[in-house]
Amino acid sequence: MLAVTLKPGLTVNLNLLQTFVLVARYQSFKEASDHTGRSRSAISAQIRQLEEQLGLALFERTTRSVSLTAHGSALLDGVQDSFDRMCVGICGLSDDAGARSRSVAFACSNSLSGSIIPEILAEFRARHPGLHIDLLEMPRYQMSAPVLAGDVDFALGPVLCDDDPTLRIDVLGEEPFVAVVPRDRRAAYGETVSLRQLATAPLLLLTRRSMTWQALDRAARRQGLTLSTSHESINYRTLITMAEIGTGVAVLPKSATLHVETDRCVVLDIDDPQTNRRIGLISARGRPLSRTASDLMALIRCRFATCAWLSPATAPGG
The missing domain is CATH 3.40.190.290 (D-Maltodextrin-Binding Protein; domain 2)
Structure with a gap:
């Protein structure tokens, strides 16, 4: 399990955060399910697990729509920024490796x-x-x-x-x-x-x-x-x-x-x-x-x- 400890007693699974970002982006459990190739019930279970770990409701759910709560919006901003910086860092390493291969x-x-x-x-x-x-x-x-x-x-x-x-x-x-x-x-x-x-x-x-x-x-x-x-x-x-x-x-x-x-x-x-x-x-x-x-x-x-x-x-x- 890939996880990060945010503070003593609070460890969050990074896979759950990735699923959270997908559901928030698509505003849909079904579309997140289609994107990952996992069942809709598995996606829902991961979101519930994340909410339980954080002790916060992240989505407001109805039979027709899914929307972020205030806590969910705040989490999305922080997580998306972290993922973006992670991608930039990985791309930078890849660029460095490419440069080294040419010299x-x-x-x-x-x-x-x-x-x-x-x-x-x-x-x-x-x-x-x-x-x-x-x-x-x-x-x-x-x-x-x-x-x-x-x-x-x-x-x-x-x-x-x-x-x-x-x-x-x-x-x-x-x-x-x-x-x-x-x-x-x-x-x-x-x-x-x-x-x-x-x-x-x-x-x-x-x-x-x-x-x-x-x-x-x-x-x-x-x-x-x-x-x-x-x-x-x-x-x-x-x-x-x-x-x-x-x-x-x-x-x-x-x-x-x-x-x-x-x-x-x-x-x-x-x-x-x-x-x-x-x-x-x-x-x-x-x-x-x-x-x-x-x-x-x-x-x-x-x-x-x-x-x-x-x-x-x-x-x-x-």
Whole structure:
């Protein structure tokens, strides 16, 4: 039973109020009966039940007509206004849901947004003409708040095994870190570079709050090494440019180096399997996604599954 408590000891069935509005509108039990598909006696019984709950006569009945009493008129004004506001609220929710279905917003780490994501978004727009997509570039440590607040539908970026339990994590794979070495220093290294070699070089790294810096620091500490940072930046493109002009060696996620100009520098793999990060889709646990957001996440999963620079996730790690 759908009911509302008006005051202590007075609970009114909302179905009875709906029947009351119909009888008042049509000024007829028969027409209210025809409209609802219920018998006239059932309609009459509901009105009597409502009058008993309120302790008031709502209609004056004769064999020929039905009319509202003063109490009935007052009740109709209040109930009709409430029902109208309820309809407006429900329609507003429906409009909001429709607007959300025509748009999607997601956060993405800078390295990924500049590599494979533009192609994915172009493909998705072709499938969904007129769709509005908001792409917010930000480091991983800033992603949780907008995801949990609902400011974005989901996020794409690095994940940890001990991420916030209120987040749903869908790991897509593991991405290696690589070293961007100035071409004139290429002879100092082999086909790959070791962490021990990097520990003696002036390093260009993302900021200490980034998961890239933290993962590299953990990997170095496992070997008893301390990395020497020459410059930190929130922008991976800045670090690549600095490596190109010979300032130092940039260590970055592989995805950030896909479009590096090789005439000024060279990209080398790091020969330590621990120097990687796990990439995943991040959403709020328990909050349903719109169909559009779910479709975009599915396309991202599909395209990331074919990335040559992404390997299947194995043991948990940074």
